[in-house]
Amino acid sequence: MERSPTPRSVRQGRTSEELRRHNLSAILGALHEGGSRSRSELTRNTGLNRSTIATLVADLSQRGMVVEGPPKERSGPGRPSPEVHLSDVGPVVLAIDIGVDSIGLAVVGLGGQMRRHERVDLAPSRRKPEQVVRVIAELGRSLLPAPPEQRLAGIGVAVVGVARRRDGLVHFAPNLGWRDEPLADRLRAALETDVSIQVGNDADLGAIAEHRHGAGVGFANLVFLHGEVGVGAGVILDGRPIRGADGYFGEVGHVTVNPEGRPCQCGSRGCLETEIGELALLRAAGVEPARVGREAIDEVLDRAAAGDEAALRALREVGRWLGIGLSSIVNIFNPDVIVLGGFLARIHPHVEGQIGSTVGKRALPASRAGVQIVPSRLGVDATLLGAAELALAPVLADPTSVPTAVEAA
Amino acid sequence: MERSPTPRSVRQGRTSEELRRHNLSAILGALHEGGSRSRSELTRNTGLNRSTIATLVADLSQRGMVVEGPPKERSGPGRPSPEVHLSDVGPVVLAIDIGVDSIGLAVVGLGGQMRRHERVDLAPSRRKPEQVVRVIAELGRSLLPAPPEQRLAGIGVAVVGVARRRDGLVHFAPNLGWRDEPLADRLRAALETDVSIQVGNDADLGAIAEHRHGAGVGFANLVFLHGEVGVGAGVILDGRPIRGADGYFGEVGHVTVNPEGRPCQCGSRGCLETEIGELALLRAAGVEPARVGREAIDEVLDRAAAGDEAALRALREVGRWLGIGLSSIVNIFNPDVIVLGGFLARIHPHVEGQIGSTVGKRALPASRAGVQIVPSRLGVDATLLGAAELALAPVLADPTSVPTAVEAA
Numbered sequence: 001m002e003r004s005p006t007p008r009s010v011r012q013g014r015t016s017e018e019l020r021r022h023n024l025s026a027i028l029g030a031l032h033e034g035g036s037r038s039r040s041e042l043t044r045n046t047g048l049n050r051s052t053i054a055t056l057v058a059d060l061s062q063r064g065m066v067v068e069g070p071p072k073e074r075s076g077p078g079r080p081s082p083e084v085h086l087s088d089v090g091p092v093v094l095a096i097d098i099g100v101d102s103i104g105l106a107v108v109g110l111g112g113q114m115r116r117h118e119r120v121d122l123a124p125s126r127r128k129p130e131q132v133v134r135v136i137a138e139l140g141r142s143l144l145p146a147p148p149e150q151r152l153a154g155i156g157v158a159v160v161g162v163a164r165r166r167d168g169l170v171h172f173a174p175n176l177g178w179r180d181e182p183l184a185d186r187l188r189a190a191l192e193t194d195v196s197i198q199v200g201n202d203a204d205l206g207a208i209a210e211h212r213h214g215a216g217v218g219f220a221n222l223v224f225l226h227g228e229v230g231v232g233a234g235v236i237l238d239g240r241p242i243r244g245a246d247g248y249f250g251e252v253g254h255v256t257v258n259p260e261g262r263p264c265q266c267g268s269r270g271c272l273e274t275e276i277g278e279l280a281l282l283r284a285a286g287v288e289p290a291r292v293g294r295e296a297i298d299e300v301l302d303r304a305a306a307g308d309e310a311a312l313r314a315l316r317e318v319g320r321w322l323g324i325g326l327s328s329i330v331n332i333f334n335p336d337v338i339v340l341g342g343f344l345a346r347i348h349p350h351v352e353g354q355i356g357s358t359v360g361k362r363a364l365p366a367s368r369a370g371v372q373i374v375p376s377r378l379g380v381d382a383t384l385l386g387a388a389e390l391a392l393a394p395v396l397a398d399p400t401s402v403p404t405a406v407e408a409a
Numbered sequence: 410m411e412r413s414p415t416p417r418s419v420r421q422g423r424t425s426e427e428l429r430r431h432n433l434s435a436i437l438g439a440l441h442e443g444g445s446r447s448r449s450e451l452t453r454n455t456g457l458n459r460s461t462i463a464t465l466v467a468d469l470s471q472r473g474m475v476v477e478g479p480p481k482e483r484s485g486p487g488r489p490s491p492e493v494h495l496s497d498v499g500p501v502v503l504a505i506d507i508g509v510d511s512i513g514l515a516v517v518g519l520g521g522q523m524r525r526h527e528r529v530d531l532a533p534s535r536r537k538p539e540q541v542v543r544v545i546a547e548l549g550r551s552l553l554p555a556p557p558e559q560r561l562a563g564i565g566v567a568v569v570g571v572a573r574r575r576d577g578l579v580h581f582a583p584n585l586g587w588r589d590e591p592l593a594d595r596l597r598a599a600l601e602t603d604v605s606i607q608v609g610n611d612a613d614l615g616a617i618a619e620h621r622h623g624a625g626v627g628f629a630n631l632v633f634l635h636g637e638v639g640v641g642a643g644v645i646l647d648g649r650p651i652r653g654a655d656g657y658f659g660e661v662g663h664v665t666v667n668p669e670g671r672p673c674q675c676g677s678r679g680c681l682e683t684e685i686g687e688l689a690l691l692r693a694a695g696v697e698p699a700r701v702g703r704e705a706i707d708e709v710l711d712r713a714a715a716g717d718e719a720a721l722r723a724l725r726e727v728g729r730w731l732g733i734g735l736s737s738i739v740n741i742f743n744p745d746v747i748v749l750g751g752f753l754a755r756i757h758p759h760v761e762g763q764i765g766s767t768v769g770k771r772a773l774p775a776s777r778a779g780v781q782i783v784p785s786r787l788g789v790d791a792t793l794l795g796a797a798e799l800a801l802a803p804v805l806a807d808p809t810s811v812p813t814a815v816e817a818a
Contacts, residue, residue, distance in 0.1 A: 249646075370654060
């Protein structure tokens with residue numbers, strides 16, 4: 001099916017009411033990403049003048065989103081400036097992470113602070129959508145306090161598959177065995193809520209979390225390469241998450257690296273995923289692929305640490321293909337940093353040298369010169385925190401969209 | 410050399426003066442990309458109200474950028490609305506395209522209209538920077554009228570290589586044999602001008618031109634795959650050109666597709682460029698690679714048209730690898746449209762079927778479902794028009810930055 005051209009995009013004009021919302025958003029965003037700071041710092045950060053900042057901070061304070069405290073310390077001339085903090089009783093979101101082996105839930109406030117947090121294992125026989133949703137509903141009820149104690153501004157879900165942002169339909173989650181699942185609708189019914197539920201791909205969301213709170217802080221161009229059984233990537237360019245025409249941007253797991261290689265579950269063959277996913281390592285190490293999971297990987301890494309030749313050879317083989325894949329990623333995206341997530345973060349110490357030498361031989365000198373390749377800093381919580389960012393986005397974009405504590409009561 | 414994190418980016422506040430410039434820019438951008446329209450249409454396009462539009466159009470008119478004419482036709486109730494056109498005597502830019510075999514120059518006004526245009530062949534022995542700059546200076550002098558007849562707002566240059574946007578240094582243009590050439594400085598001296606000179610990669614700029622005026626109009630996500638001897642890509646995502654950390658985004662010509670394939674000039678081996686560039690076709694067809702150029706390619710295409718088996722086999726071989734490369738491009742970028750430029754546009758009719766079947770087998774169903782793969786519509790002028798867009802960008806972003814005709818006189 002061919003897609004028709006969308007109407008030509010035209011830049012929109014802007015009103016002064018939009019200007020106020022934009023400026024509230026700028027202040028809240030600075031506190032969310034960079035933490036507490038004084039009013040004078042906010043003046044410098046935003047380029048707005050002192051009295052405008054005072055008015056806007058008062059507005060956010062009235063909305064229960066920030067509180068003002070005493071000046072931190074006197075620096076420079078002039079009166080010391082009050083310190084602005086995110087409020088402990090501001091809006092929260094419920095973050096949900098649906099992986100292949102586990103489900104994570106957290107109540108998260110502005111600033112990406114996890115208030116409560118649970119993660120439970122997911123047995124292979126319990127991966128049906130209705131089963132997963134039931135587990136989430138139980139955990140969710142125990143985590144979420146009754147309103148109006150906390151204002152629930154939204155729910156964000158990270159799922160190991162491709163999801164339609166508009167309505168939370170999961171098109172395809174091969175490792176869960178899901179196809180065209182109306183996940184957001186199921187969750188809305190099970191959680192008995194009418195707040196907005198946003199669903200996104202776990203690698204896309206992990207990229208956002210590592211960029212705002214993890215190994216990618218301060219870098220404008222980031223690739224989060226997330227590998228477990230499947231391999232996907234989330235990409236941030238010029239500070240903005242990229243999604244592509246249908247939300248499938250960055251499926252580098254299905255770049256052909258070995259044209260006559262093994263068949264891939266996607267229908268092609270010799271995809272990067274078939275050479276660097278968990279199954280490739282187990283196969284090369286002589287472990288039964290059906291045993292795939294954290295334990296089997298631990299076994300290979302333990303054997304390698306003990307000097308077992310088959311395990312070391314398997315890591316070298318996966319390291320070589322990972323190096324080839326990373327070289328292409330460097331050339332394609334010219335990123336500042338590549339963050340390895342999931343399984344790839346775990347094998348990183350074993351393959352770091354080999355990655356370096358392969359990228360040194362295969363990537364373009366100009367693009368590889370500045371790039372850093374590092375393991376995830378948020379670990380298993382990267383995708384969960386990314387789900388929280390998805391749900392917090394509307395609050396950050398328009399702080400006036402959240403009912404105040406009084407309105408909510 | 411590792412790159413340090415840049416300071417955390419913070420959204421800036423905005424003043425009412427910036428608001429006015431933004432709105433002038435919105436109107437001029439609508440006319441530049443979409444052509445003449447009535448004041449009421451501008452009202453609808455921008456979301457601004459009628460009296461604001463009238464004031465802004467009067468401002469642009471005073472700046473000599475637009476003229477108002479009689480209403481085109483009466484449609485709907487109310488008074489007919491004056492038609493707003495781009496002015497014939499508005500600012501112009503000089504566009505320069507430095508290819509391997511030819512140099513193109515054009516004087517281009519708002520709306521991407523070429524006022525004057527020249528293209529000359531470039532013999533292999535005349536590719537030294539000082540020779541190229543001398544040819545450009547001669548052509549430039551004959552094309553550009555003396556001020557203040559026309560207001561030269563800037564100069565844009567497309568070059569077959571990687572260039573630093575900040576100062577117009579060409580880092581590396583292997584097919585010209587250039588390395589670290591201060592191209593903008595050389596041109597500034599030779600053209601005896603103090604207007605801004607912007608230099609960009611030809612594939613990046615071709616993508617912008619196809620997006621605004623060619624085969625990519627109306628598509629938000631576009632990949633322009635430009636192939637001659639070398640292969641590069643320009644990428645537009647969500648309507649915005651993407652450049653990467655250092656300006657090298659989209660070097661898909663150096664994605665590894667054949668790990669044990671031929672050595673590539675980049676230092677790696679089995680890059681896409683080694684399998685689908687002009688040299689790959691000539692080699693496969695048994696033509697001496699040293700003869701590379703338009704004539705040698707014509708010969709292979711003529712032989713294929715006459716049923717010559719070696720030529721047909723060579724096209725099949727290149728078509729197969731092009732299909733594999735396009736499958737990866739579909740999976741990586743999830744674009745709405747892929748535009749094939751240069752040599753790849755010329756072979757497109759011969760390899761179209763094979764591309765279709767390979768992409769059908771190798772690309773992810775969800776991503777390939779909506780994508781169109783089409784030849785360039787602007788042909789050899791795509792990169793030249795892209796150079797004009799580069800030079801016009803500051804005018805479009807801030808129409809108040811250009812001196813009025815009176816100030817310039």
